Amino acid sequence: MRGRERSALQSLDVLGAWQLRRFTGRYDEGGGAIWTGGQLLIDSVRRFKGQAAAAIVLTECDLEELDPMSRRLLFVGLTRARLHLEWVISERTRRLLESALRE
Secondary structure, eight states: OOOTTTOSSTTOSEETTEEEEEEEEEEOTTSOEEEOOOSEEEOOHHHHTTOOEEEEEEEEEOOSOOOHHHHHHHHHHHTOEEEEEEEEEOHHHHHHHHHHHHO
C-alpha cells in the first residue's frame, strides 16, 4: 500500500466516468480537511481508518513483506466495506498471502 504521497491514482482528477473527490492536503480555519469536488472518494487506508463505506475498492496493494504493520493496514483496509469489497493486488502480494495462509 503506497500511501497518499506515492499513489498513482491520487494525482488523477477523473477515473473512468467519475470525478475524484480527494483530500487536498489543506485544512480550513476550523481544522477541517479540504476536499476536491467529485462523486468518487479516493483516500489512503491510514486516512480512512475509523470510517466505512457501502463499497470499497482497495488498490495499489504491492507488499514487499507481510510484516506486522502491513498486516494491520490490510486489516483496516479490508474491513472498511459494509457490503462489497474489491481488492486489487500485485502478483508479489498474492504470493506473500498464499505463503502466509499455508503457515
